[in-house]
Amino acid sequence: MPERPTHPDIHVRPLTKADAASLAALFDTCGWRAEAEAVRAGRSAPLEPSETTIRWFAERDGHPAGFARVSRDPYVEAGRFNLEILVPPSQRGNGLAHALWQVASAEARGRGATELRASVRDNDPLALAFAERRGFETDGHTFESFLDLETFEAANHPVPEEIRIFSMADLPDDEVSRRKLWRLNDWDLEAGEGACRSFEQFTRDVFEGYWYRPEGQIVAAIDEEWVGLSAVGMTGEAKGYNMMTGTVPAYRRRGVATALKLSSIEWARRQGARQIWTHNGSHNEAMLSINRKLGYQPVPGWLRLKREI
Structure with missing residues (x-):
């Protein structure tokens, strides 16, 4: 055309x-x-x-x-x-x-x-057609879902006693605590793979970010080891958003992600949220399964696009 x-x-x-x-x-x-x-x-x-x-x-x-x-x-x-x-x-x-x-x-x-990345809603064929006419190709699918907090019952999802949950607001706001969060977020969760930021860049992106709230950076620990992280915030008067949840590979399948999800849900409830939303890549079947067990309901998501130039 x-x-x-x-x-x-x-x-x-x-x-x-x-x-x-x-x-x-x-x-x-x-x-x-x-x-x-x-x-x-x-x-x-x-x-x-x-x-x-x-x-x-x-x-x-x-x-x-x-x-x-x-x-x-x-x-x-x-x-x-x-x-x-x-x-x-x-x-x-x-x-x-x-x-x-x-x-x-x-x-x-x-x-x-040399490469452009973009995304369009998966229920918006006009936007997808616009992108495809300009040479973009689909490179992945991110699903979005929400949980009704007015009917959710946390008691139906027990958490192993060995898992301890706290937030960055419970720690001194010093370089030691910040470096531990950086290490967990950018290195340990990815097992040292992928594009890892310097601590200085992480500080600019996260600690100096307009969206950062220490109480919304929720950490899971076993003994003294930080083994998982969940980031949660409010995106509206009664809407929470769980931006990410991850577990260090060596500690997966021990209930860490579920414990973090439950803590994010309770945090959103304390802020007055009636719903909490999240998103997951189509490749992350383990997290999608956890969300389904907790009762998250699917809604239209995003197609990830890329184009070489």
Whole structure:
């Protein structure tokens, strides 16, 4: 299918700090509630272009009608960039996404990109078709699910007594504690494989992140060994989100992940959440099985995409 030419009334420009209110409103329109709240509360990353990230608005008649972001994780291999394009359903088909794609992909190339990563909802065939026309291929599937906290009964899921649970809020906020979390999160859970950040980069990404809450970093220990981690936060007035749960390989199948999941659920309940949400890759059958046993209900997830450039 030939590309739709960019509409002459569409203007694409980088964001500035003055765009916070407009960005939050656009996120609200697209259902990105947590992102909108973070922008309004001043907890989001700076909006101005940086060494690793640049954001744009696509405007029609002087009003923001679409958004794009190109970013690079500094600890992954050189050349891999992430791309997001967001256009409200009411604005689709007007050339906004294509205009944003042209600017964002050119910027990524100019910054040395050799590969773009993106994602689309698995129940959004129009977004998938848009990406496929631009050379993206499916590279994985992330499932999303939620648990109703008003009916969940933790007593139905006993935890082995050898597992001790605590959070980073229970420890001194010093370099010793922070390095232990870094080691657990970036090395032990992956058995030393994959792209592991330096401690300095981990500090910038996690401890200095707008989203970081020490009480939401929940650790499992057996004896004195840190053996598992769960990260949980609130993404709305009554909605918790379990961002990740992992167990050190040598301690798997001992109830550690279930204990962490239960602690995340109870933490969300104490914050007033009526639901807790999570996501898992299609390859992680063990965690998907735990979620099913706890009563998580599946909802539409995400297709992970990639494109070489």
